[in-house]
Amino acid sequence: MAPDSRRVRGPEESQSPLLYVPCSEAVAEVPRAVFARAGLLSQASGSAYLEMGGTKVLCAVWGPRGAPGRCRLQCELRWAPFSRRGPRSSPRQAGLLLQESLEAAVRLERYPRAELAVWALVLEERGCGLPLAVSAASLALADAGIEMYDLAVGGGLSRGPGGQLQPDPLDTEEESGATVYLSLLPALNQVSGLVCSGEWEGDSAVEAIKLCMEGCQRLYPVLQQSLVKATKRKIPEPQSG
Amino acid sequence: MAPAKCCVPGERLCSLEDCAPGHGTYCKHGYIFASLSGYVVKKNDNGMMPVLSIVRDTDSHLLPVIGVTVTCKVMSINARFAKVQIMYIGSTALKTTFRGTIRKEDIRATEKDKVEVYKSFRPGDIVVAKVISLGDAQSNYLLTTAENELGVVVAHSEAGASMVPISWCEMQCPKTHIKEQRKVARVRAEYLQT
Amino acid sequence: MTAMETGMVSNRYSVSRPFTSGRESCSGMASVQLSEAEKVYILHGIQDDLRVDGRGCEDYRCIEVETDVVSNTTGSARVKIGHTDVLVGVKAEMGIPKLGSPGEGYVEFFVDCSANATPEFEGRGGEELGTEIANVLYKIFDNKSSLNLKSLCIQPREHCWVLYIDVLLLECGGNLFDTISIAVKAALFNARIPKVRVLEDEEGAKDFELSDDPYDCMRLNVTNVPCIVTLSRIGHRHVVDATLQEEACSLASVLVSVTSKGVLTCMRKLGRGSLDPESIFEMIECRHKILRQFLGAIPAFWVQGKGATRGETSTQVPNFTHSSLFKDKYMHLHTQPYSAVCMSLSRESTAI
Numbered sequence: 003m004a005p006d007s008r009r010v011r012g013p014e015e016s017q018s019p020l021l022y023v024p025c026s027e028a029v030a031e032v033p034r035a036v037f038a039r040a041g042l043l044s045q046a047s048g049s050a051y052l053e054m055g056g057t058k059v060l061c062a063v064w065g066p067r068g069a070p071g072r073c074r075l076q077c078e079l080r081w082a083p084f085s086r087r088g089p090r091s092s093p094r095q096a097g098l099l100l101q102e103s104l105e106a107a108v109r110l111e112r113y114p115r116a117e118l119a120v121w122a123l124v125l126e127e128r129g130c131g132l133p134l135a136v137s138a139a140s141l142a143l144a145d146a147g148i149e150m151y152d153l154a155v156g157g158g159l160s161r162g163p164g165g166q167l168q169p170d171p172l173d174t175e176e177e178s179g180a181t182v183y184l185s186l187l188p189a190l191n192q193v194s195g196l197v198c199s200g201e202w203e204g205d206s207a208v209e210a211i212k213l214c215m216e217g218c219q220r221l222y223p224v225l226q227q228s229l230v231k232a233t234k235r236k237i238p239e240p241q242s243g
Numbered sequence: 244m245a246p247a248k249c250c251v252p253g254e255r256l257c258s259l260e261d262c263a264p265g266h267g268t269y270c271k272h273g274y275i276f277a278s279l280s281g282y283v284v285k286k287n288d289n290g291m292m293p294v295l296s297i298v299r300d301t302d303s304h305l306l307p308v309i310g311v312t313v314t315c316k317v318m319s320i321n322a323r324f325a326k327v328q329i330m331y332i333g334s335t336a337l338k339t340t341f342r343g344t345i346r347k348e349d350i351r352a353t354e355k356d357k358v359e360v361y362k363s364f365r366p367g368d369i370v371v372a373k374v375i376s377l378g379d380a381q382s383n384y385l386l387t388t389a390e391n392e393l394g395v396v397v398a399h400s401e402a403g404a405s406m407v408p409i410s411w412c413e414m415q416c417p418k419t420h421i422k423e424q425r426k427v428a429r430v431r432a433e434y435l436q437t
Numbered sequence: 438m439t440a441m442e443t444g445m446v447s448n449r450y451s452v453s454r455p456f457t458s459g460r461e462s463c464s465g466m467a468s469v470q471l472s473e474a475e476k477v478y479i480l481h482g483i484q485d486d487l488r489v490d491g492r493g494c495e496d497y498r499c500i501e502v503e504t505d506v507v508s509n510t511t512g513s514a515r516v517k518i519g520h521t522d523v524l525v526g527v528k529a530e531m532g533i534p535k536l537g538s539p540g541e542g543y544v545e546f547f548v549d550c551s552a553n554a555t556p557e558f559e560g561r562g563g564e565e566l567g568t569e570i571a572n573v574l575y576k577i578f579d580n581k582s583s584l585n586l587k588s589l590c591i592q593p594r595e596h597c598w599v600l601y602i603d604v605l606l607l608e609c610g611g612n613l614f615d616t617i618s619i620a621v622k623a624a625l626f627n628a629r630i631p632k633v634r635v636l637e638d639e640e641g642a643k644d645f646e647l648s649d650d651p652y653d654c655m656r657l658n659v660t661n662v663p664c665i666v667t668l669s670r671i672g673h674r675h676v677v678d679a680t681l682q683e684e685a686c687s688l689a690s691v692l693v694s695v696t697s698k699g700v701l702t703c704m705r706k707l708g709r710g711s712l713d714p715e716s717i718f719e720m721i722e723c724r725h726k727i728l729r730q731f732l733g734a735i736p737a738f739w740v741q742g743k744g745a746t747r748g749e750t751s752t753q754v755p756n757f758t759h760s761s762l763f764k765d766k767y768m769h770l771h772t773q774p775y776s777a778v779c780m781s782l783s784r785e786s787t788a789i
Contacts (some may be wrong), residue, residue, distance in 0.1 A: 008341050016594075018536040043283075047304075060455050068341035068383075082420050094574045106689075106711035107252075109269070109278055111352065112364055115284065115341075115377050115384070117307055144252050147299050149278040152253030179580065192711035196691065198704030207701050208718050215714060229251045233280045233299075236250035240298045 026126050034170045040232035041144040052138040054170065056128030059137035062121045063146040069117035073110040077101040077120045077136050086127040086173060096132060103136045103185035107154040108143060118148060129172040130158040136185045136195065137225060144229055151223055152187035154194050157217040159210050161200065163204030167210055169217045182210045186218040207226025247282040256283060256295055265296025267413055272365035305332045307341055307374045307384055315343060315386070325364045325390045327372070329384065343374060343384040350426055352389040369397035371428050394428030471685045479686050480672045484757045488676065488683070495620070495727060497678045500619065504627040512628025516620035519680060520610025525602065525620040527628045533655045534590065534598035541590025544578055546571040548604040555609055564622035569618060570604065573665070577694040577703040583659045584625070591633050598630055611680040614692055618665035624661060629654035663694040663702045666727055670712060675720055677727060699728055
């Protein structure tokens with residue numbers, strides 16, 4: 003192949019610009035701080051905003067609105083274009099995972115011939131976007147007054163290079179390999195969603211799932227509190243009588 | 244009275260032995276759980292077991308169910324059916340409209356074979372109807388007007404004036420005095436504003 | 438079935454998963470309609486460890502593996518489990534390594550749910566299921582050990598082999614994921630990637646030379662390629678290798694991909710139901726038992742094909758052996774027992 007003399011050719015050796023992006027090495031041992039707020043969008047039927055560490059998720063619920071067939075939960079999970087560095091995972095698949103995690107929590111049989119639309123947007127991704135979106139979505143559904151069996155609480159975990167299990171991993175830790183995402187219905191002790199990737203030997207997967215469930219149980223009261231607050235704000239107390 | 248308790252979905256409220264489950268709750272393992280976020284209200288019915296329900300006073304998500312009376316607007320008609328948009332359920336306005344269909348054979352209770360859709364409805368009419376089926380995956384809600392109280396309640400003539408019913412099947416324009424055919428409803432006395 | 442009826446069945450017969458309603462099976466999956474009585478029959482049978490076709494809860498159906506079925510692929514396999522029939526073709530093409538991993542080749546999956554399998558897949562109907570399966574396949578190969586991607590590299594940062602793995606569903610009879618994963622493994626085992634020599638002239642221009650000899654090729658090491666085991670929760674128990682009818686009774690299943698060493702590489706919950714954590718642990722534990730079942734079966738059944746005449750690479754496996762499945766080196770290069778199907782496929786495509 004003759005070299006193209008008209009163009010300025012780049013150097014033979016080239017690296018991805020991502021190599022030069024500084025990488026924060028700090029591994030937080032303490033649980034990441036959580037901020038939750040339900041009912042902040044005025045137009046949607048229900049909405050929620052959830053923040054954990056640097057990860058920020060906004061979720062809106064529309065409906066129930068008329069649709070043919072049985073009740074459907076239509077979920078979409080998107081990452082904002084500026085949410086993270088590097089490539090992002092396929093949004094379509096993420097929406098499906100979100101739907102699977104929520105379907106077991108929502109009493110869909112109460113909404114025949116209707117459609118519930120759940121839109122989750124990850125504004126900033128610093129790890130655990132998917133499980134946080136699950137929590138935010140169930141918060142938004144409850145805020146919309148949709149009948150549910152329980153709140154679905156998401157939790158994530160990754161295994162570091164040394165084999166230590168790190169709940170609520172940062173995005174840098176997630177990249178390192180093995181991760182578990184789980185969604186739990188805490189009051190009923192049911193797992194509604196589970197995604198595991200990477201290699202898990204022996205019983206390490208079981209251990210990871212247990213740890214993940216503990217994380218969900220810790221997050222549960224936070225979600226409950228914010229929902230109670232939102233409900234009190236949104237709905238006037240009924241007059242006794 | 245103590246302030247009503249606020250609850251969230253999944254919260255265990257009480258045992259099934261103490262209360263009966265009402266709106267916004269479900270039972271599992273002999274307990275009543277909340278399935279809505281809202282206020283817990285216990286209603287005592289004289290001597291009966293108190294009913295525990297969850298109240299979210301504002302717009303609870305109403306959906307058309309079989310047997311309810313709905314108010315709808317005719318969107319289009321053809322020889323076999325009229326397509327409508329459901330706007331009210333009972334007296335509650337819906338946030339989003341649902342689509343329904345009134346088939347030719349469901350327009351009148353008698354002389355069904357003589358009914359013609361264009362002599363019963365025109366696009367733009369406001370119709371009171373009843374839901375008879377939720378329909379299957381392909382079709383919309385099926386509605387009927389085969390009762391005296393059901394049918395067209397508001398219609399406009401070609402001149403644009405609101406017409407006045409003069410019989411079961413005719414309405415007249417007050418401006419031009421032209422008669423138009425409709426499936427007229429006898430509006431119940433309690434709904435009439437005088 | 439109405440939502441109410443489905444709910445009734447599982448409310449009465451399963452305690453662990455009381456939350457049921459609506460759609461019977463996993464998203465977009467080909468499904469059958471079952472009456473309540475049929476569901477109860479299947480459920481009761483499974484509670485007594487006896488399934489409709491006489492199997493126990495942890496038994497597979499007979500697995501038929503046939504390799505080298507499509508001549509113009511690098512490697513191909515057709516796997517039949519019961520009425521599930523899957524054809525996988527691997528095509529190796531030269532490409533440019535991905536930026537993130539300059540020294541490795543990569544794998545691309547595409548799943549085609551043709552309307553041959555079920556009319557539901559007509560048009561774009563199968564797309565959702567296809568993407569879902571492809572995503573699962575990406576996930577199970579998304580680790581360092583399952584496939585040695587370094588061996589696919591020809592020249593770092595410049596050239597590598599890209600394996601396009603095309604999965605074609607010919608018939609759906611339940612347990613798609615397991616069947617596809619076995620077929621992918623068999624097709625990868627069957628793949629012969631020509632050896633490439635890089636020639637460099639004085640000016641630095643590079644030229645490739647592909648070996649003409651069909652036997653001078655590279656084989657992939659598939660010992661660590663995981664297989665998927667789908668465990669469907671039905672009533673209080675779980676079953677492996679569920680038929681379409683059984684899938685209709687199950688609201689949630691767990692998909693576990695395991696290597697022959699028992700290492701878990703991917704796990705996912707499928708379906709709309711929820712599961713008890715204990716039952717998930719049970720299912721994870723269960724993989725060892727299933728592995729043992731695989732390993733205890735006839736070792737190296739591929740050997741049967743050794744003395745066989747052309748067209749007899751097809752082998753019936755009562756229980757397929759995970760590690761010994763792909764041991765044999767000998768393959769018929771030019772057999773095409775599947776040509777009939779391929780022909781009918783090509784005819785159909787021209788008709789379209």
